Amino acid sequence: MNESIAVRMDGITKRFGSVIANDRVSMDIRYSEILSILGENGSGKTTLMNMLAGIYYPDEGFLYVNGKEVTITSPHDAFELGIGMIHQHFKLIDVFTAAENIILGMKGEKRTYNIDEVNQKVKEICDRYGFDIDPKMKVYEMSVAQKQTLEIVKILYRGANILILDEPTAVLTPQETEKLFNILRQMRKDGKAIVLITHKLNEVLELSDRVTILRKGQYITTIPTPVANEQILTEAMVGEKVTLDIERPDPVNPQKRLSVKHLTVVNQERIKALDDVSFDVYSGEILGVAGISGCGQKELLEAIAGLQNIESGGSVEYYDKDGNTKELVGVSPREIRNYGVHLSFVPEDRLGMGLVGSMGMTENMMLKDYDKGRSPFLNRSESSKLADEIKSELDVVTPSIDTPVRKLSGGNVQKVLVGREIAAEPAILMTAYAVRGLDINKSYTIYNLLNEQKKKGVAVIYVGEDLDVLMALSDRILVLCAGHVNGVLDARTASKEEIGLRMTNLVKEEA
Amino acid sequence: MTLTTFIAWICAAITFGTIIMFGSVGEILTEKSGNLNLGVPGIMYLGAIASLAGAFFYENGNPAPVPWVGAFISLVCALVASLLGGLIYSFLTVTLRANQNVTGLTLTIFGGGVANFFGGSLVKLSGGVGQISVGTTSSAVRAQIPFLSTALGPISTLLFSYGFLAYLAVVIALIAHWVLNKTRVGLNLRAVGENPATADAAGINVTKYKYVTTCIGAMIEGLGGMYYVMDYVKGTWDAGGGLEALGWLAVALVIFTSWKPKNAIWGAYLFGFCYWIYLYIPSSLSAALAKMLGAANVTHMQNLYRMIPYIVTIIVLIIVSKRKRRENQNPASLGISYFREER
Numbered sequence: 128m129n130e131s132i133a134v135r136m137d138g139i140t141k142r143f144g145s146v147i148a149n150d151r152v153s154m155d156i157r158y159s160e161i162l163s164i165l166g167e168n169g170s171g172k173t174t175l176m177n178m179l180a181g182i183y184y185p186d187e188g189f190l191y192v193n194g195k196e197v198t199i200t201s202p203h204d205a206f207e208l209g210i211g212m213i214h215q216h217f218k219l220i221d222v223f224t225a226a227e228n229i230i231l232g233m234k235g236e237k238r239t240y241n242i243d244e245v246n247q248k249v250k251e252i253c254d255r256y257g258f259d260i261d262p263k264m265k266v267y268e269m270s271v272a273q274k275q276t277l278e279i280v281k282i283l284y285r286g287a288n289i290l291i292l293d294e295p296t297a298v299l300t301p302q303e304t305e306k307l308f309n310i311l312r313q314m315r316k317d318g319k320a321i322v323l324i325t326h327k328l329n330e331v332l333e334l335s336d337r338v339t340i341l342r343k344g345q346y347i348t349t350i351p352t353p354v355a356n357e358q359i360l361t362e363a364m365v366g367e368k369v370t371l372d373i374e375r376p377d378p379v380n381p382q383k384r385l386s387v388k389h390l391t392v393v394n395q396e397r398i399k400a401l402d403d404v405s406f407d408v409y410s411g412e413i414l415g416v417a418g419i420s421g422c423g424q425k426e427l428l429e430a431i432a433g434l435q436n437i438e439s440g441g442s443v444e445y446y447d448k449d450g451n452t453k454e455l456v457g458v459s460p461r462e463i464r465n466y467g468v469h470l471s472f473v474p475e476d477r478l479g480m481g482l483v484g485s486m487g488m489t490e491n492m493m494l495k496d497y498d499k500g501r502s503p504f505l506n507r508s509e510s511s512k513l514a515d516e517i518k519s520e521l522d523v524v525t526p527s528i529d530t531p532v533r534k535l536s537g538g539n540v541q542k543v544l545v546g547r548e549i550a551a552e553p554a555i556l557m558t559a560y561a562v563r564g565l566d567i568n569k570s571y572t573i574y575n576l577l578n579e580q581k582k583k584g585v586a587v588i589y590v591g592e593d594l595d596v597l598m599a600l601s602d603r604i605l606v607l608c609a610g611h612v613n614g615v616l617d618a619r620t621a622s623k624e625e626i627g628l629r630m631t632n633l634v635k636e637e638a
Numbered sequence: 639m640t641l642t643t644f645i646a647w648i649c650a651a652i653t654f655g656t657i658i659m660f661g662s663v664g665e666i667l668t669e670k671s672g673n674l675n676l677g678v679p680g681i682m683y684l685g686a687i688a689s690l691a692g693a694f695f696y697e698n699g700n701p702a703p704v705p706w707v708g709a710f711i712s713l714v715c716a717l718v719a720s721l722l723g724g725l726i727y728s729f730l731t732v733t734l735r736a737n738q739n740v741t742g743l744t745l746t747i748f749g750g751g752v753a754n755f756f757g758g759s760l761v762k763l764s765g766g767v768g769q770i771s772v773g774t775t776s777s778a779v780r781a782q783i784p785f786l787s788t789a790l791g792p793i794s795t796l797l798f799s800y801g802f803l804a805y806l807a808v809v810i811a812l813i814a815h816w817v818l819n820k821t822r823v824g825l826n827l828r829a830v831g832e833n834p835a836t837a838d839a840a841g842i843n844v845t846k847y848k849y850v851t852t853c854i855g856a857m858i859e860g861l862g863g864m865y866y867v868m869d870y871v872k873g874t875w876d877a878g879g880g881l882e883a884l885g886w887l888a889v890a891l892v893i894f895t896s897w898k899p900k901n902a903i904w905g906a907y908l909f910g911f912c913y914w915i916y917l918y919i920p921s922s923l924s925a926a927l928a929k930m931l932g933a934a935n936v937t938h939m940q941n942l943y944r945m946i947p948y949i950v951t952i953i954v955l956i957i958v959s960k961r962k963r964r965e966n967q968n969p970a971s972l973g974i975s976y977f978r979e980e981r
Contacts, residue, residue, distance in 0.1 A: 182839060182978070203841030218836040220829050222964050230822075231829050232840030238821050267964055 132194070133158050133289050133320040134179065134210075139188035141174055148174040151188070152346045154339050156289065161311060161321045163331040163352075165364055166341035168565060172324045173215070175341070176291045180212035181205040192289075203232070211282030212291040217274050219266045225249065226262040229281045252283050256310060271420065272303040279310070290314065291322040296330060300419050301594065301627035308334050326364075326567065328357045329595070340364055365568055373574050373599040376582060381409035383446050384555055384586040385431070385468075391438040392426045392610075400426040402610040408555065408586045413577060415601030415618060416590040419630050423610040424590045428557045431588075432470040433460035447554070464495075467554030481544050484533030488514040488525065488543055491532055495547065517546035521572065541565060545573060549580060556580055559590040574600055594623055606630055639920050645795055647918040651910030652804060654884075657682075657870060659807045659906035660862030661888025663814050663899050668724075668855035669892060670818060671848045672831040673731060674973040676742025678859055679885025680749025681723040685860025686867045686881055687753035688719030693775035693873070694760055708775030712864060720860020723749060724853035732848045735975040750882055757875040776873025779803060779864075803865045807906075810858055814899035827851060831969030834976035844976055862888065890951045896958060896966040909947045916943035 134156040141149040149171045156162055166172045177183045179190070181202040190197050192208045199205050205212070219228050226245045246262040253260050258276050266274060275295060282290055292311075296304045311321055311334065323335060331338050331352070338355055340347040340363045347363050385408035392401040401423045408414050418424055429435040431443055433455065443455040445466055455463050482491050492510040514528040521542040525535050532540055545561055558577070562570040577587050577600070591597045597604055601618040606629040613629045661678050668675045675681075692715030697703045727745055730736040764771070780801040787798040818824040829837040830847045838844050866881050867873065891909060895901035921936065928936045958966055 180839070181841075201841060201843075202839050206841055212839075214839065218833070218839040220832045220836055221970065222832060222967075223825075223829070227825060230825070232826060232837065232842045233822070235822055238823065240820075240822055240825070265964070 131158050135191040137189040139185045141185050147344050150344045154346060156320050156322055158320045159315055159318050161315055161335045163323045163325055163335035163338045165331055165338050167364055170341045171344040172341055173293055176324060179210055206285050209288040211287030213278040215293040217278055219274055221267040224263050224265055225260055225277050229284050252280055271298045289320045293324045300630055328360055342366055374578060378412040378602055381411050384408050384410045386444040388442045390430055390441040392430050392435050399610050404612050406605055410584045410586045411581055412602040413581050413587040413589050413600055415597040415604040417597050417604050417626055418607035422607045428470055428559055433463040469548040469551055469553035470557045482532050485531050487529035487531055489528050492547055513550055521546050553585060555586045557588040594626055645792055647914055650914045651907050654910035654913055655906035656804045656807045657862045657866050657884050658888040658891050658909060659902050661859050661885055662891035662902045663811045664855040664858030665892045666897055666899050667814055668852050669972055670827055670831045670969055671851035672969055672971045673848055673852050674738045675727055677727055677745025678889050679882040680746035681720045681856045681859045682863035682881055682885045683749035683753035684723045685716040685720040685863030687756050689716035689864035690867045693772040697772050697774055703774045705774050705778035709778035712775050716860045716864035717857050720856045721853055724856025728849045728852045731975055732845055738973050754877050757877055761875055772873040776868045779868035801869050808903055811899045811903050834971055838978055894951055894954050912946040912950055915946055916940040
């Protein structure tokens with residue numbers, strides 16, 4: 128019996144105020160097994176696991192670890208029981224070295240610590256599992272993949288046997304993901320219990336032994352992976368039949384809308400965020416932009432929208448419907464908007480750019496058209512009509528259009544943001560991470576919105592994280608690698624491997 | 639300038655520096671836990687008035703006060719009063735999650751008000767302005783090291799002519815440096831100030847760290863107040879707001895040191911050195927400068943000299959912001975209250 132039960136949860140309930148995050152969930156986690164926890168956003172996956180990790184404390188129910196009933200009131204209790212969690216947002220201190228992060232919060236025999244000894248022990252763990260981490264490196268110098276590796280090393284250093292990973296692949300390239308999966312398989316062989324929180328079906332099917340599905344805080348079922356497929360999983364997750372294909376109509380009568388030439392942007396650290404970027408954008412098509420995070424995607428969109436200083440020599444030319452051209456470099460962001468170039472950027476915290484959290488939908492609509500009309504007083508009626516329209520058309524769940532948007536769930540915030548830009552009838556619509564953190568159903572709503580725009584002849588630039596989606600939705604894919612354009616591929620023929628390779632290695636120049 | 643005046647200048651700088659060294663080392667610790675306590679002047683006021691009141695009542699109640707007992711009572715009073723200040727701040731910002739800036743500023747106003755109210759009362763009790771004096775206690779606090787303070791001539795004056803609090807300040811700064819950089823507690827504390835959510839997930843009791851550090855920091859700041867009353871103004875009450883100005887200077891010094899207690903030692907003395915320029919600068923140089931700047935009177939120059947510590951701070955801030963090394967920045971979550979279940 129090497130598949131002995133590591134953790135049993137029995138009737139776990141957790142409430143946040145009046146919201147029930149987990150409703151009497153019972154499930155188990157076994158050693159030598161990779162268990163996936165699958166569910167839409169807000170289905171309570173992370174909350175449930177946070178209770179194992181000691182971040183939250185359950186309101187009701189029992190927890191058994193290795194057959195014994197336990198109460199976990201703090202992360203420290205969780206460590207003692209051998210439970211370690213890798214959070215979606217890394218829990219690392221930027222100004223500390225890898226080794227300092229690893230021993231953080233640990234109790235030692237002595238008050239002081241010997242950093243050389245720690246470095247040595249970290250090296251040993253890295254050698255055993257094949258991790259590539261320099262214990263003396265500062266976290267702020269690390270790549271995302273390195274940070275994630277550090278999190279895993281940290282948990283192993285503390286002797287964890289039960290590892291929980293919260294959406295570990297969200298920020299990784301396909302190659303890095305494959306590497307992570309191999310490490311996880313290695314750890315499974317070592318007899319560790321591994322829990323993978325995710326909403327990506329292909330990962331579930333590829334890696335895990337069993338899948339536990341949660342929906343709206345409730346336990347639905349557990350399926351052994353060999354008998355599962357995408358359709359079964361999705362239906363269990365969403366609770367209804369859904370079609371999984373993203374539609375991709377062919378571009379109709381494409382015309383050049385935007386021509387970017389020799390665009391170079393230098394960021395605050397005096398590093399070239401964009402280096403001599405040139406490409407064209409056509410009406411009626413979706414141009415996908417792929418690249419690992421922080422490769423200049425943000426700077427590219429902002430440069431077009433007029434929010435970045437552009438080094439001399441670069442130009443962004445806008446072609447209107449009659450074929451007239453307009454230079455956008457040096458023009459104020461407001462004028463660029465008036466030409467019909469719209470940016471909806473969804474940052475990591477979703478609110479940061481574009482929406483004001485403490486304002487309601489109406490007021491957020493007004494941010495973009497407060498200067499309409501001649502009266503010195505604000506005209507709320509237009510904006511509230513628009514807010515109402517967006518609310519009903521996009522099915523935004525909010526108590527009222529005057530509820531502060533910060534109180535809405537992520538998906539609804541994104542609908543408001545994208546909806547507002549679409550309502551302005553743009554000629555060019557730029558979206559970044561429009562489906563960031565959204566579940567399948569809501570993501571499809573957004574894809575459909577973008578496709579509708581495309582059919583109307585809008586030129587859509589879509590910056591995305593999920594390569595599968597990028598490949599299914601876009602007509603052409605522009606790959607960014609460290610600020611360079613590393614090829615523009617036809618999305619209908621390109622392979623995932625090729626895109627992944629181009630994201631990490633410069634094909635044209637050095638290689 | 640003779641050697642004697644130069645040594646006198648440095649001695650004045652060290653006496654002055656000691657006050658703000660207490661203030662800034664206390665505040666560095668506090669800020670390392672992520673609490674931006676702008677109540678430093680108020681807490682120094684609390685420490686100052688408590689130490690004065692303790693000594694005053696002891697000396698008045700005893701026909702023959704023992705100097706060291708007076709100093710001890712004064713010390714305990716200063717520590718307890720500033721601890722209370724730290725507790726008020728921690729309770730409001732950590733437990734009730736009140737805005738840190740507002741709480742700190744209010745604490746400064748509160749501390750100054752309380753201190754000057756009771757300071758005035760003490761002055762009345764002792765018979766009028768300039769009458770209050772706790773000479774016995776003050777002399778014990780200012781007592782110099784026997785033998786060493788005279789044996790080596792100018793070197794003795796330079797190094798050994800101060801009361802015990804001046805040395806305590808340096809010792810506390812060095813201990814703070816050691817704790818922050820070499821111990822597990824220090825590592826955990828820095829983590830709390832950088833990213834409390836991470837510290838929490840690592841099993842560190844964020845609330846406890848914030849409370850304890852803020853209170854210890856406040857007690858160190860209170861010692862600065864005591865030093866001001868007992869040594870700097872020699873056991874009297876100064877209702878002129880001089881202490882508040884020094885409190886703000888201590889806050890500026892925290893940034894100057896880039897949150898490193900070790901730097902607070904020389905930084906504080908440098909501030910003191912700059913502060914006293916207006917008294918010790920050779921008059922010939924002053925006259926020449928006045929002429930160059932077209933000042934009608936040489937004494938006008940003094941007002942300019944008094945700006946020097948602040949100008950130095952601004953220059954250092956500019957240099958630090960240019961260098962942009964992450965290690966020299968403020969703790970990342972400074973000024974932000976932490977609530978675990980926020981979502």
